[in-house]
Amino acid sequence: MCPGELCEDRGKEFVSCANHCPRTCTDLWDHVQCLQGICKPGCRCPKGQLLQDSHCVPVSECRCGLPSSNHTVEYQPGDRVAVPCGNCMCVNGTFDCSDSRCLEISLWSMWSKCSSSCGVGQRTRSRNCGGTMHSPSCEGENMQTEECNQVPCPGCPGNQIFSSCANVCPRSCSDLQSEMECRQQVCEPGCHCTPGKVLQDEMCVLPEECRCSLLNSSIPWITNISSEDWQEDYTAGATIDHRCNTCVCQRGVFHCSESDCEECREGEIWSGETADFLRCERSCQDVYSVMGLNCTSGQGCVCEAGRYRNSSGQCVTAAYCECIVSDNIYPPGFEWEDGCERCQCLNGRKICSTGCPSLNCQEGYVKVEDLGKCCPVCRKQVTDVSATCQRFTEIRNISKGQCQLTNVAVSSCKGSCHSHVQVIPEEPYLHSVCECCSYRLDPKSPVRFMNLECENGNVEPVVLPIIQSCECSSCQGGEYSGR
Known part of the structure; x- marks a missing residue:
């Protein structure tokens, strides 16, 4: 939120427990677990609406998600997904399979505890199948097994150490972000960092050395940056400038100043990310000039593309530019006589033509x-x-x-x-x-x-x-x- 901005300005409302589940449309998906944590006051979508694509939408407009091998496929409300024995429809963010003739197959259970605290162990999960006398038999497996705790015994990678409680919070640099919540679970043995350090790229580092990312950032103007900057990892101490404010990467999180920047007038945009930035614009006398740019060091407002600064200091289109001829200022569209020519001010330029009427002489x-x-x-x-x-x-x-x-x-x-x-x-x-x-x-x-x-x-x-x-x-x- 920007200084002075209200929840209502973004289509939300202020509540005492803004983080209770569900918060977004993706929290409705079967394979997504919504983590709530301790209630925190803040902005939240109005009742009956959830967050989707950074906007509050009615639950009926929520998309559905179906996990595949390496990503989630999204479906629009009303889309149907074919299954071996029927169809499922995307309704209110979840798939309605009530008209399916298949056996009712439950979701997978949680993975069991690993059979080994180090080295190569195994864990399992299961699901149940039931149906009617006219339903076909269950398809697919009801039990899955995978390897777990593939940590060498007794050594650990990098500068990690082996401990009987390796899942203590915080575990990694991402746990330091305010948008992420590290939930302390039942202790499990394994490798982790020594107290006072967290994991980053399989190495234990001090929190002050953690990099920052914009992917999970709550910076209000994050949508104004390029896709390259969006995906970049910023080292500790790195800064991002936007208008008159600066964000600094500290302990894996961007900390931003909240100064009130100068408000640009109509036809102007903010330019200059740093104090030594060179911001340029064109005046009404530069409409037809290729190199006619007026540049000034520092931050401030400049004319938008396609607009020019007139003698009154306003940014206008070329059609509203005045003409300056020999210290005389003529308003746009004004006509006057100059010697034997008739002139007019068009797009900031003096355009003249012979003012004589057409003359056709008779024979002789x-x-x-x-x-x-x-x-x-x-x-x-x-x-x-x-x-x-x-x-x-x-x-x-x-x-x-x-x-x-x-x-x-x-x-x-x-x-x-x-x-x-x-x-x-x-x-x-x-x-x-x-x-x-x-x-x-x-x-x-x-x-x-x-x-x-x-x-x-x-x-x-x-x-x-x-x-x-x-x-x-x-x-x-x-x-x-x-x-």
């Missing part, structure tokens, strides 16, 4: 981007040669073989410039002034590299000049005097 009109304007407009295509030389920008589709790229802004220079030829009375007799509508490239970025998308999935690189301005300038080869 072209899309033109005016200087200082964000969106293009439709202008009538210039065909008059008397028009002034100026820069135009069109939205075109560029193709090369099976590769193309749509909606590409391409600039050009169009219009007329002043040109004339005069006759003069001396050589060269003709004087020409020839100006053409020419261009100036962007000095910082004269060309643009682009990739056309091909049908086979490849790309085709192309280079497009970037025209910064248009002007009238002398035509190349326009001087007539050389002709």
Whole structure:
């Protein structure tokens, strides 16, 4: 039980004798002996319920157990088990064989006392058989014999000694566990440890040297550990850390601290088993980052997987992450204009797109981007040669073989410039002034590299000049005097 936790929190009730039999569904099995011992107060399942799989269930939901050669086979309530002369049904944790036509065979008796106190002896057990006049004869043996007390005489294995009362409690390290009860029986001769020592791996050791196991432990959070740790034997002095509490293996039993740990908020989990543990989480600015982890030494609460720490200190999903742009904080889903783009905060990231409406120009009109304007407009295509030389920008589709790229802004220079030829009375007799509508490239970025998308999935690189301005300038080869 955790500090401050009540029996009712686990579906149980507090009684003065919590260990009276039966306590669990397995105590109902014929081959299981329920050991009660001295009454102890504590938590117990309500009347009419027993413990099964760490939960209180009605007796009618208890499974039945049938021993086999090396393990017990479990059956669900209502399951039937075939026997040579009928069927038995699992009811209330035991097998009901009332409709069996077999002879009534009793359970095996207790084993008799061994015929020898050391060396190889024998012991026996028996069972009775009875039935009706229509029942078949008994099948199987009614008497069993096995060897016992296979202890060499007079020596004993390891550092054990021979005694006339070898079954004195405690006998082994497992007897030290609070969940186990060592019942003192009638003295029997044999090998045992000297006073002050107990048996572990056929060797006598001090209780302080006993290992600990989680298999029979009552640690409340035992279900949170891995299966490897569950089956591990822990040496004396070994520790297990869980949140802010520590369990230490002492005299074969885990002794745990019961400190009140910090309660994690919604979306957080406890992390850090030791003071030097490195606990990590992601912030809303790390949603798309592979290495963006914020790590801190020590124990504490961190965001669950799939959640991120926002600027308010809460752990939220990516959809509720805010965006931080140039010291400005935009709430999730917020939309704003940034220059010629319209932006929105999505999953902690600023997503922008051109805010211009779709524009389709009629025949004879072209899309033109005016200087200082964000969106293009439709202008009538210039065909008059008397028009002034100026820069135009069109939205075109560029193709090369099976590769193309749509909606590409391409600039050009169009219009007329002043040109004339005069006759003069001396050589060269003709004087020409020839100006053409020419261009100036962007000095910082004269060309643009682009990739056309091909049908086979490849790309085709192309280079497009970037025209910064248009002007009238002398035509190349326009001087007539050389002709």
